[in-house]
Amino acid sequence: MTESPSEVIAARVQGAGDVRARPARAAAWRFLLQRATAAVLALCVVVHLATIIYAVRQGLSAEAIVARVQSNSAWPAFYAVFVAAAAIHAPLGLRAIADEWLGLRGRRTDVVLAVFALGLLAGGLYAVESLAR
Amino acid sequence: MSASRSGAREPHRAPATVNADASGTLRVRIWRGAAAGRFESYDVPRHSSQTVLDVVTHVQRHVDPSLAYRYACRVGMCGSCAMTVNGKARWTCRTHVDAVAANDVLEIAPLSHLPIVRDLVVDMTPFFDKWAAAKGRFSPTATRTDEFARVPPNSRKRRAIDETIECIGCGVCYASCDVVGWKPDYLGPAALNRAWTLVNDVRDGAGISRVRAVATDAGCHACHTHESCTERCPKHLTPTGSIAGLKRLVALATLKGTL
Numbered sequence: 001m002t003e004s005p006s007e008v009i010a011a012r013v014q015g016a017g018d019v020r021a022r023p024a025r026a027a028a029w030r031f032l033l034q035r036a037t038a039a040v041l042a043l044c045v046v047v048h049l050a051t052i053i054y055a056v057r058q059g060l061s062a063e064a065i066v067a068r069v070q071s072n073s074a075w076p077a078f079y080a081v082f083v084a085a086a087a088i089h090a091p092l093g094l095r096a097i098a099d100e101w102l103g104l105r106g107r108r109t110d111v112v113l114a115v116f117a118l119g120l121l122a123g124g125l126y127a128v129e130s131l132a133r
Numbered sequence: 134m135s136a137s138r139s140g141a142r143e144p145h146r147a148p149a150t151v152n153a154d155a156s157g158t159l160r161v162r163i164w165r166g167a168a169a170g171r172f173e174s175y176d177v178p179r180h181s182s183q184t185v186l187d188v189v190t191h192v193q194r195h196v197d198p199s200l201a202y203r204y205a206c207r208v209g210m211c212g213s214c215a216m217t218v219n220g221k222a223r224w225t226c227r228t229h230v231d232a233v234a235a236n237d238v239l240e241i242a243p244l245s246h247l248p249i250v251r252d253l254v255v256d257m258t259p260f261f262d263k264w265a266a267a268k269g270r271f272s273p274t275a276t277r278t279d280e281f282a283r284v285p286p287n288s289r290k291r292r293a294i295d296e297t298i299e300c301i302g303c304g305v306c307y308a309s310c311d312v313v314g315w316k317p318d319y320l321g322p323a324a325l326n327r328a329w330t331l332v333n334d335v336r337d338g339a340g341i342s343r344v345r346a347v348a349t350d351a352g353c354h355a356c357h358t359h360e361s362c363t364e365r366c367p368k369h370l371t372p373t374g375s376i377a378g379l380k381r382l383v384a385l386a387t388l389k390g391t392l
Contacts, residue, residue: 019342024348
């Protein structure tokens with residue numbers, strides 16, 4: 001079953017020529033989404049931290065904070081965007097970590113991460129919705 | 134033989150093999166065996182302007198002829214003598230012992246991330262297979278009957294190639310890359326640098342298929358921008374910049390829907 005050197009080279013060249021569009025597109029979209037959500041999160045985290053620091057320094061109670069959040073629909077909208085960005089960004093980052101550090105990849109890993117993403121999204125939006133109500 | 138060669142290069146010095154006192158002795162630890170090998174120690178006479186390759190050659194010619202290592206040009210052109218020297222991948226023919234031997238101690242090992250054949254020789258097959266996987270081969274668009282292509286030296290694409298074309302394929306960047314260590318199918322800095330070179334070559338016809346080949350999970354997106362490749366490249370190239378160029382190209386193609 002030993003292949004001759006020319007067969008080995010032919011197989012390699014053939015393999016190198018086989019370039020499918022779908023895996024590249026999927027990987028490129030994952031990359032773009034992770035960068036785009038990172039940019040959104042950078043802004044959201046700064047606003048979120050500044051708000052927390054402000055609330056603590058003002059000595060606001062939990063009730064006062066909730067009342068202020070409910071008084072302006074921009075706050076729930078802001079946190080909905082925050083949740084959506086985190087739900088996209090975190091699983092994509094974990095996907096890279098699972099691959100590089102744990103050697104986990106493939107369909108099963110992607111399914112687990114998709115469930116994790118949906119969990120983040122559902123839990124986060126539920127919290128935002130509860131706050132806005 | 135070594136004495137006469139050394140005498141030819143350093144005519145004012147006594148023959149290398151007997152002149153240990155003039156500049157002392159170097160303690161050298163060299164990897165022996167395959168993956169399950171071990172370091173063995175050798176004493177090598179110290180000389181001025183001595184390179185790490187000189188040290189390995191001394192051991193092979195005067196101490197243990199069974200030592201396996203690889204070199205060809207000795208002048209930094211062929212890219213075959215790269216080894217791990219005191220923990221860092223380097224081209225040994227252009228690395229002076231003075232620059233790397235702390236306390237006159239040298240530890241020389243084969244390149245990381247590649248299968249060890251024996252001693253200091255690694256199997257470069259995965260490294261060059263990845264060049265092929267990244268479509269690192271020029272795809273001509275003209276025939277011998279066509280005119281020569283005219284490429285303006287100051288054009289943006291040609292200047293981008295200036296930053297990348299001098300790669301000698303030594304594997305130093307590949308051995309220095311953390312991501313290659315974590316993710317063995319990652320194409321690595323050299324293959325991606327090659328792809329970026331060809332992407333900018335106006336004579337090349339591989340087009341979008343090369344961009345697709347480097348746009349996978351194991352391609353340019355896997356780079357963490359640690360820049361070890363750029364720091365260690367003996368030719369002072371910037372593979373990190375090439376990979377960033379590929380990322381930009383892939384992102385644009387994705388948004389335009391042409392990927």
